[in-house]
Amino acid sequence: MENQNFIEKPDPYAALRYREFRSYLGMRFFFTFAYQMQAVIIGFHIYHLTKDPLALGLIGLCEAIPAISIALYGGYIADKSEKRGLLLKIFTGVFICSLIMLIVTTKQMRNYVPSSYIVPIMYCMIFGIGLARGFFGPATFSLMAQIVPKKLYPNSSTWNSSSWQMASILGPAAGGLIYGFYGITVTYIIIILFISIALVCIFFLKPHPPAFIPKESIVKSLTEGVQFVFKSKMMLGAMSLDLFSVFFGGAVALLPVFANDILKVGSEGLGFMRAAASAGAVVTMLAMTRFSPMGKPWRNLLIAVTGFGTSIICYGLSKNFYLTLVFLFAEGAFDSISVIIRSTIMQLLTPDEMRGRVSAVNSMFIGSSNEIGAFESGLTAKLMRTVPAVVFGGSMTILVAGITYLKTKGMIKLSLQEINEQKLS
Numbered sequence: 017m018e019n020q021n022f023i024e025k026p027d028p029y030a031a032l033r034y035r036e037f038r039s040y041l042g043m044r045f046f047f048t049f050a051y052q053m054q055a056v057i058i059g060f061h062i063y064h065l066t067k068d069p070l071a072l073g074l075i076g077l078c079e080a081i082p083a084i085s086i087a088l089y090g091g092y093i094a095d096k097s098e099k100r101g102l103l104l105k106i107f108t109g110v111f112i113c114s115l116i117m118l119i120v121t122t123k124q125m126r127n128y129v130p131s132s133y134i135v136p137i138m139y140c141m142i143f144g145i146g147l148a149r150g151f152f153g154p155a156t157f158s159l160m161a162q163i164v165p166k167k168l169y170p171n172s173s174t175w176n177s178s179s180w181q182m183a184s185i186l187g188p189a190a191g192g193l194i195y196g197f198y199g200i201t202v203t204y205i206i207i208i209l210f211i212s213i214a215l216v217c218i219f220f221l222k223p224h225p226p227a228f229i230p231k232e233s234i235v236k237s238l239t240e241g242v243q244f245v246f247k248s249k250m251m252l253g254a255m256s257l258d259l260f261s262v263f264f265g266g267a268v269a270l271l272p273v274f275a276n277d278i279l280k281v282g283s284e285g286l287g288f289m290r291a292a293a294s295a296g297a298v299v300t301m302l303a304m305t306r307f308s309p310m311g312k313p314w315r316n317l318l319i320a321v322t323g324f325g326t327s328i329i330c331y332g333l334s335k336n337f338y339l340t341l342v343f344l345f346a347e348g349a350f351d352s353i354s355v356i357i358r359s360t361i362m363q364l365l366t367p368d369e370m371r372g373r374v375s376a377v378n379s380m381f382i383g384s385s386n387e388i389g390a391f392e393s394g395l396t397a398k399l400m401r402t403v404p405a406v407v408f409g410g411s412m413t414i415l416v417a418g419i420t421y422l423k424t425k426g427m428i429k430l431s432l433q434e435i436n437e438q439k440l441s
Contacts, residue, residue: 059075332407
């Protein structure tokens with residue numbers, strides 16, 4: 017009996033024992049590291065040039081518009097395409113956009129190009145990265161399901177999210193520090209280096225034939241993916257909850273204002289502020305490899321979203337840098353629980369042949385809600401000032417969680433096994 021209990025004990029490293037999954041994690045880590053570095057220096061540099069919080073919101077909008085517009089088509093392409101080749105094209109596009117931003121922000125180029133031109137050029141490159149994102153999410157979501165067994169989806173989702181969050185710790189901190197000490201040109205060179213490493217990791221993935229071969233028109237194929245999501249009560253509920261909570265909780269976009277004008281800690285402090293939330297997420301996700309939140313996933317999701325909103329309010333009211341780091345750490349911890357629960361539910365409920373299209377719908381709900389939320393935060397900061405805008409966003413997040421609880425009481429007691437068996441609809 018003791019031997020049987022030992023054998024059945026969950027292996028927290030199960031997904032990592034697959035070589036291709038480790039290559040996948042490497043690709044995600046290095047790309048996310050570069051992406052997060054870029055997000056920090058773009059925000060700080062544009063705010064340095066404009067001194068306008070709305071300009072920070074426009075960064076998110078420039079990325080969200082193309083990502084949302086192309087998302088459904090991106091999911092269709094991801095379902096019917098070989099994933100490794102598609103990822104190579106996506107990363108090449110991001111590499112080119114980052115290279116152009118490196119060129120226009122060099123000291124030599126600034127001597128010839130007025131600053132009034134630099135910001136629009138950077139917005140255009142952010143738009144290009146948004147287009148790439150419309151394909152990236154569906155491609156990576158459907159690929160992960162092909163490189164690990166279905167029984168390991170919860171474990172692989174945890175490691176996948178942990179890898180992303182670890183890069184999100186190191187990326188912002190490195191971006192802020194390198195930008196502060198060595199300038200934007202050196203920072204962009206390092207960004208491009210890490211994007212190149214991510215490209216190399218893709219070559220260690222095996223070509224996987226598509227699980228979906230379209231037999232009907234593209235419109236019918238896309239409609240099928242949308243209908244699947246809207247028929248699944250659990251999936252639609254998770255997406256909707258995350259959409260509205262992240263939309264109103266996009267106050268992280270205002271961190272450059274807090275770093276520069278309120279806390280007076282500069283770009284170095286901004287890097288640590290961005291990293292604090294990710295540090296909370298990584299610590300929590302590593303704990304969740306042993307203590308899963310999937311016993312009562314819907315209950316835990318609502319608790320996590322409520323904690324997320326509360327942390328945002330506290331961070332907005334804080335006037336102390338170190339206390340702000342604590343609240344941002346807590347924000348990341350609560351957010352990570354939400355990410356793990358939602359991604360596991362999606363992996364379990366989505367058929368292999370529809371993963372790209374379902375992920376595309378998810379991207380339209382959630383993937384770009386961060387950027388749209390950034391625009392909402394920038395706009396409300398312009399209208400209400402920065403601190404009231406952050407407190408308003410956190411309060412609305414808590415309100416969304418409360419309304420969702422009242423409307424979904426029937427799902428509070430469901431376990432992960434019950435979700436998987438019932439395939440709620």
